[in-house]
Amino acid sequence: MVLHFPFYWNNYNNYDSYNTFLLVSDFTNKNAAKEDFTVTEPLQGGVNDDISQGFMTQPFSSDDVSSPPSVEGILQTTTPNVVMRDPQLQKRGIHARAQLRSIPFFDELGINTVVHGDVYDNNFKLVDYTHHSATDIVETVEDVEFPLVHITTQEGIKEYGEEELVRALLQRATEEREWYILVTDTTSPRLPTYIQKPGRGIVDDYDVAVKDYKTLSARYLEDYVNSGLPASQTRNLHYHRASEFHKQHGAPADTLENIYDYTRAPSGSPVWEPLYYFIEHDLENVLDEYSERISDALRSWTERGDTRNVANQMLDALRVCEFQKEQLQEYQQTDPQLR
Numbered sequence: 001m002v003l004h005f006p007f008y009w010n011n012y013n014n015y016d017s018y019n020t021f022l023l024v025s026d027f028t029n030k031n032a033a034k035e036d037f038t039v040t041e042p043l044q045g046g047v048n049d050d051i052s053q054g055f056m057t058q059p060f061s062s063d064d065v066s067s068p069p070s071v072e073g074i075l076q077t078t079t080p081n082v083v084m085r086d087p088q089l090q091k092r093g094i095h096a097r098a099q100l101r102s103i104p105f106f107d108e109l110g111i112n113t114v115v116h117g118d119v120y121d122n123n124f125k126l127v128d129y130t131h132h133s134a135t136d137i138v139e140t141v142e143d144v145e146f147p148l149v150h151i152t153t154q155e156g157i158k159e160y161g162e163e164e165l166v167r168a169l170l171q172r173a174t175e176e177r178e179w180y181i182l183v184t185d186t187t188s189p190r191l192p193t194y195i196q197k198p199g200r201g202i203v204d205d206y207d208v209a210v211k212d213y214k215t216l217s218a219r220y221l222e223d224y225v226n227s228g229l230p231a232s233q234t235r236n237l238h239y240h241r242a243s244e245f246h247k248q249h250g251a252p253a254d255t256l257e258n259i260y261d262y263t264r265a266p267s268g269s270p271v272w273e274p275l276y277y278f279i280e281h282d283l284e285n286v287l288d289e290y291s292e293r294i295s296d297a298l299r300s301w302t303e304r305g306d307t308r309n310v311a312n313q314m315l316d317a318l319r320v321c322e323f324q325k326e327q328l329q330e331y332q333q334t335d336p337q338l339r
Contacts, residue, residue: 069109069224071109071110071111071147071179074109074216074220075209075211075216077209077211079207079208079209080173080174080176080177080178080179080180081170081173081174081180081182081206081207081208081209082179082180082181082182082208082209082210082211083182083184083187083188083189083202083203083208083209083210083211084102084181084182084183084184084211084212084213084216085184085185085186085187085210085211085212085213086101086102086183086184086185086213086214087185087213087214088101088213088235088303089151089153089183089184089185090153090185097299097300097302097303098234098236098299098300098301098302098303099116099120099151099300100116100120100126100151100300100301101234101235101236101301101302101303102149102151102183102213102217102235103126103127103129103149103151104126104127104236104237104238104241105213105216105217105220105237106149106181107127107128107129108237108241110147111147111148111149111179111181112127112128112129112130113129113130113132113144113145113146113147113148113149114129114130114131114132114148114149114150114151115131115132115133115134115137115144115148115149115150115151115152115165115169116131116133116134116150116151116152117133117134117135117151117152117156117160117162118133118134118135119156119160120151120300121133122296122297122299122300123281123282123285123297124274124277124278124282124297124298124300125277126236126238126273126274126298126301127238127273132144134150134152134156134160134161134162134165135160135161137165138161138164138165141165141168141169141172142172144169146172146173146176146178146179146180147178147179147180147181148169148173148178148179148180148181149181149183150165150166150169150180150181150182150183151183151184152166152182152183152184153184153185153186154184154185154186154189154190157184157189157190157191158190158192163191163192163193163194166182166189166191166202167191167194169182170182170202170206170208174206174207183213186201187203187210187212188201188202188203188204188210189201189202190202213235214235217231217235217237218231218235220237221235221237221240225237225240225241225244226244226247226248227239227240227241227243227244227247227253228243228244228246228247228253228254229243229253229254229255229256229259233255233256233303233304233305234256234302234303234304235303236301236302236303238270238301239256239259239302241270242259242269242270242271243259245266245268245269245270246259246265246266246269249266249268249269251264251265251266251269251336252264256302256305256310257309257310257313259271260310260313260314261313262275262313262314262316262317262331262339263336263339264336264339265336266336267332267333267334267336272328272332274314275314275317275318275321275328276325276328278294278314278318279318279323279324279325279328280325282297283323286315286318286323287323290315291308291311291312291314291315292308292311294307294310294311294314294315295307295308295310295311298310298311317331
């Protein structure tokens with residue numbers, strides 16, 4: 001069986017040809033379609049996708065694992081502007097974490113250009129993606145490439161100057177028919193300067209599809225990922241792909257702490273990637289703050305639990321390798337029974 005985890009999919013250029021989903025438009029008899037799922041009729045000038053609507057999929061088997069579905073198939077829409085509510089972005093204060101958890105999901109679909117505010121930027125990438133700071137691209141929005149994911153909140157739009165950016169990207173995506181996925185904390189983000197009527201948001205003034213990340217990721221994990229982690233623990237696809245890989249190789253796969261036990265991790269596991277990132281891009285901070293730095297870096301990607309335990313295991317592996325890339329490569333390729 002072909003192994004299936006995120007960085008395999010980045011090699012595909014034409015995702016549409018791998019669409020394993022059955023779109024509503026494929027049904028000539030809409031009444032027959034309703035026997036299996038709910039069809040929500042488009043609203044004039046507004047939302048044309050109901051976030052409670054289920055997926056319509058062909059039967060999935062392990063043989064399909066090497067064929068990535070298209071963005072249209074996963075999102076069940078061809079509307080280029082998508083509002084994706086992520087409840088994790090609603091949390092504030094000490095509970096605010098895992099704001100970037102949806103990035104591995106979109107990366108797997110081939111969308112790896114991401115805009116987000118500096119508040120989420122802790123100089124660490126769990127997966128590789130092209131990052132644009134929301135404050136830096138306001139004046140150069142025409143140069144940003146689609147498809148694009150934009151992570152923000154209503155507070156960020158209103159209080160931190162992202163209103164003009166959201167409006168400009170909505171207009172560009174509409175004109176160019178390119179994907180603009182706005183991941184936010186509400187199903188109806190507002191542009192208060194331009195949409196002043198109370199209760200009215202961009203879904204009322206733009207052709208926008210509305211989705212829910214919690215619902216979407218749950219179905220995706222069920223249909224396309226053979227993970228040992230429960231979805232209730234994390235909806236970060238990177239962690240689930242690591243768990244899946246460990247299961248395939250008989251390694252611990254049921255908790256994050258077990259997955260990041262480098263004495264037992266398979267050599268090809270995705271869990272090794274962050275260690276190289278710290279060595280190549282953040283070694284000074286790691287040597288200065290040790291596990292505290294790693295723990296803080298993981299918070300933007302991890303919903304719950306003490307990230308310090310995973311951070312300590314990462315630090316142990318880095319120390320064994322004396323923070324040297326060459327020694328890390330040798331350690332990674334060592335049989336786990338001999339580590």
